[in-house]
Amino acid sequence: MTALLEMRSITKEFPGVKALDTVNLTVKQGEIHALVGENGAGKSTLMKVLSGVYPVGSYEGEIHYDGGLAEFRTISDSEARGIIIIHQELALVPLLSIAENLFLGNERSKGGVIDWRETNRRTEELLRKVGLREPPTTMVDKIGVGKQQLVEIAKALSKEVRLLILDEPTAALSESDSQALLDLMLELKAQGVTQIIISHKLNEVRRVADTVTVIRDGTTVSTMDAREGGITEDRIVRDMVGRDMAHRYPERTRRAGDVLMQVKGWNVWHPEHSDRQVIRNADLTVRAGEVVGIAGLMGSGRTELAMSIFGRSYGRNISGSVEIGGTPVDTSTVPRAIQTGLAYVTEDRKSLGLILEENIQRNITLTNLPQVSSAGVLNEAEETKVAEKYRRAMNIRTPSVFQTVMNLSGGNQQKVALSKWLFAEPQVLILDEPTRGIDVGAKFEIYGIINELSAQGRGVIMISSEMPELLGMCDRIYVMNEGELVGELTAEEASQERIMSLIVTD
Known part of the structure; x- marks a missing residue:
């Protein structure tokens, strides 16, 4: 198979942090390519470079796509070339119908007026491709997360996708919904759609992936051909964490x-x-x-x-x-x-467990403010002392407890959520x-x-x-x-x- 995508020596830096360091990634036409690594390894950053979230000029290296040099300045640029990314947090509008979501910003119209008959007809075609039987007029907030994920894929198909990127697509799905989604990925592969899947579920990676690339600490560690049958979960884990894990x-x-x-x-x-x-x-x-x-x-x-x-x-x-x-x-x-x-660490850390716009320090002390206050006034020095204690104890990877929580990886966010409740003793x-x-x-x-x-x-x-x-x-x-x-x-x-x-x- 010929290469559809080559990312060559991609380097991306943020203030004080080198997120990607000469990363190389080659994705062949028609394959499912798994991208794995620890939280914070650089997987999502690499995909943001590819999709134009981080535009050309903000990183070093080259992207070659479909045989030529690609320089994406916006997400629209990459989508125009058939590169579609579906993020872990779905980008659907809950109070719009399935049809409205599928063609939002890409409306079917005649003379400047939306053609609802054509919109609904096309929606039904796309939904059949992903195995959904819901009417196009169904409101998105009336269907489950598994079906919403399929709507996102149908939306990608509406844009004539050539390279589909799925970021943790089964993270919030039940076992049956996860299996249905993996089956759909294999069907799309049979139809010629090239796919990149980012996942921590290694059993799913081994089931669908043709090739596996491991990224660790912002660099490419290994690329393995999964079709040869010699890849084990232990091998992938060893490359991900840099050591053998005899016991999970x-x-x-x-x-x-x-x-x-x-x-x-x-x-x-x-x-x-x-x-x-x-x-x-x-x-x-x-x-x-x-x-x-x-x-x-x-x-x-x-x-x-x-x-x-x-x-x-x-x-x-x-x-x-x-x-x-x-x-x-x-x-x-x-x-x-x-x-x-009692303490309760919610399953939805981003919506219910943390204040993402606040820093680590403020999140950790929220459940026990009297411990860091005097006469009803916060003692910021004591807050910092407490936050530093948990940063070290929980091995939260961050340059400072004043780091905004939304900028942390998922694993480090979870450690902050745990720290918050442990501080409540x-x-x-x-x-x-x-x-x-x-x-x-x-x-x-x-x-x-x-x-x-x-x-x-x-x-x-x-x-x-x-x-x-x-x-x-x-x-x-x-x-x-x-x-x-x-x-x-x-x-x-x-x-x-x-x-x-x-x-x-x-």
Whole structure:
């Protein structure tokens, strides 16, 4: 196959940071090319150079595309050549229809007036190509994230895409939606669409990729032909992190103590649909020094259970009791839940877990401002001292605690979110998808932090859609299905088969 894209010796610098250092990338016509690396390795920066977000002149090196030198000054320049990027945060307008989103800025019109018949006809054609049967007039906020991802791909097809770039396309999808998207990628490949996928899910990379390029610390480490069959996940991980990882999950001694938290008879109703019960008679316990997992399919009620316990952040008509150390406690509001020793690290760190426009220091101290205040006035020197302590302890990769959080990689953002809640000094920490969207190296560091918390005698509740993660980290696992806890397994009893069996036989 001939090369459709060659990026030669790409170097990109920001003040004080060299994000890319002579990176080379060759993508062949008609292949699926995986780009992998740790958070902050430079993958997204490289794709922003390619797509014109960082225009020619702002970087060193050359881009050769379709046989000639390409100099993209804007995103429109790259799109005009058929290069379309779909970001992890989808760029759809929720309150517009599917058809309106597909042709926004690219309207089908006659005499300056939108031709809705043609727009809807063309939309139906594009939706069929990606396997959707929704009417073109369906509002985007009425369909799930998996279908929204497919709408984004349909939008790319409407622009006659030749090179499709997908940045963490399955990060927020269920297992079934993820498999459907990977199947679609293979179909598009059969139709001649060249694709670049950025992903931390190495099993998905191995399933669809023809070629894998690893970037570490802003440089190209290796490019491997996946079709030869010799690429293993361990090989990719070694190139990503620069060392062998004999164990994906750090070892620890399991020492569960007395019951630390107990939830009894927990019932929750939907906040908007008063006739729909979301959580039914949930009972769970967490012991001191124990990591307790909650497994279940997307929509099973795991997040709703966690949020309702933590300050009743979700739901209405909530009933049941929570005990900490054998004493009933009031968790009816978030401040009261924090006072009782609970903390909740949300699955959506960007929207709900962090203030992205603020710096690291301010984010970390938010949950415990009295500790860095005197007579109601913030002590900024103390704030800085606290933030520096967590920067070192959590290995947050940043030149300064005054760095804006939105400029950090996903893994470092997650460490800031964890630091924020650890500063609240909780007895029980609820972690909702704690490693979503971060690389294997950052995952290992977060697993180590979880183990340290358990060694200190704290209780950890871990919600995860990755069953190997639950099996590798947890002392006990509750299985949830349709709002009910349908089973409980010890670490010795648990397996992916046992967990799925409990879900499907409920």
